[in-house]
Amino acid sequence: MNLELGRKKIKWVEKYMKVVNYLRDMYINEKPFNGVKVAMSIHLEAKTAYLATILKQLGADVAITGSNPLTTQPEVAEALKEYGIHVYAEKTLDEDIYWKNMDKVLEFNPNIIIDDGADLGIRLIEKFPEKIENLWGICEETTTGVKRYKALYNDGKLSVPLIAINDSYMKYLFDNRYGTGQSTWDGIIRSTNITVTGKNVVVGGYGWCGRGIAMRAKGLGANVIITEIDPIKANEAIMDGFRVMKMNEACKIGDIFVTATGDIDIITEKQFLNMKDGVILANSGHFDVEVKVADLEKIKVEKKEVRPGVEEYVLPNGKSVFLLGKGRLVNLTNADGHPIEIMDLSFALQLEGAKYIMENYKNMDISIKPIPYDIDKKVASIKLKTIGIEIDTLSEDQKNYLNSWK
Structure with a gap:
């Protein structure tokens, strides 16, 4: 295994994930995730690994596994362990190994789940119901995962709030289409x-x-x-x-x-x-x-x-x-997944979604909703700022005109 290659891949990603880095710099002093256990089931390659390192820098205790048997990059998984993150992931077609790694992450008793495809959250709900009381909420990345969670909700089995990252503008308009x-x-x-x-x-x-x-x-x-x-x-x-x-x-x-x-x-x-x-x-x-x-x-x-x-x-x-x-x-x-700058947007939403759950879970209904629109706009504004683009704003007269029926 080429450990040095894994290190280089994560380091390369860091340079181009400017929105996530901007958020890290905003929160680094307060370390908002201190004491919070975050479990991630995601395609484990350099960009997802970097998100895990950011959560760790912001105080979280992080455990991570792959969300698909063949999409884990072994050199990245190995390099990620050097950041103090609990890594249980292998590139394998052995379904038993895949699910055993899921279970190891769930033994971690997470407060927040960042999911990709819904395997981790559904696994917890079905196999480890006693751990639900520790779980504050879930952020789901994908179309497929949101579909599965909606079916779970309709069957009355979803027991925590879920933020449908996939249904948020700054995700599906960019990640799904351009990525x-x-x-x-x-x-x-x-x-x-x-x-x-x-x-x-x-x-x-x-x-x-x-x-x-x-x-x-x-x-x-x-x-x-x-x-x-x-x-x-x-x-x-x-x-x-x-x-x-x-x-x-x-x-x-x-x-x-x-x-x-x-x-x-x-x-x-x-x-x-x-x-x-x-x-x-x-x-x-x-x-x-x-x-x-x-x-x-x-x-x-x-x-x-x-x-x-x-x-x-x-x-x-x-x-x-x-x-x-x-x-x-x-x-x-057969490749490295979505481009770095695209996943920068999606993972900024995941970071903000996890923070939103942490701050609001006690008052959140058990429901499936996209990330609040003001967070979508926040990520969009930061993206423009990181690439040096300014846009117009409405004057008071323009606002009044748009809000008037006359």
Whole structure:
């Protein structure tokens, strides 16, 4: 394991996370998290590691694990231990190891959980209900995680307040769209070394992540096709200049497929068998359920790794398809995740969200809400300040005009 590489990665991130650094400098003297136990389940790479170090600097006792079996970077996890953080994370496909690491973090009796995909919070609620009394609240990072927590809430099983970081403006407008757009193509291009220009790229889903993936594919010169189940989003995709069709039709003409829906079975056996030879399959959704790998395994004649992170499946019809990152998040399994400056915004929200829970949990309802809008604006204003941009403000006359009915 290259420990020095892990150290360098964390140090590199520090230079570009200017909003998080600004908040650190604001709070460093008061150390607001003194005595607070923060548990993190997150894709453990340099940017997330750096957030953990900031929480530690602000007084928190931090325990961290990975939120996906294949997205932990071992050299970063090892380097993070040098900061006095409890690290229980491995890059592994062994589900037992993955959950044992989750349990080690929960044995920590956290006051606040910073979650990515909802595994940690749901694990605590289901397996360690006696620890709920120590938990003040949860900050959830992702679309998938918020969806799962909403289902938990609707079943009457959510027992602490939850801040849906994903539903906050400074997260989904930037992280989901620009972050996913760039990092997804980073993972695909690094893995394959092929051109994108001129190819038919099929994007499953036109939410904020799908929008970003499609936008970047268009910028790379691809012919972009969208598949959707929402008529409103389908219309939006058309007006953004993309073709829209069913996956059963798109599968016949696509060269590269990228799923970003948060649902299961987006591409299945029937579609695999109708694909062209040499198709590339990638997933940017949180779990490995969108490209149905079980169907590939069932129908394959042969399977082999042909490049790091690229597996060839030879199908009964003699054609091959290439699966990236075992169908897991291609931007993290086959690359380094979202750009640093994008995650700077999301992690500023996580930092502020954790602080908000710490200061207000006694008066918070058990509910799922985005971060308060004034915090969203605070992060946006700090971002502009760190890049030297000033914007106009309303005069009193303008404010009065906007608030008047006359």
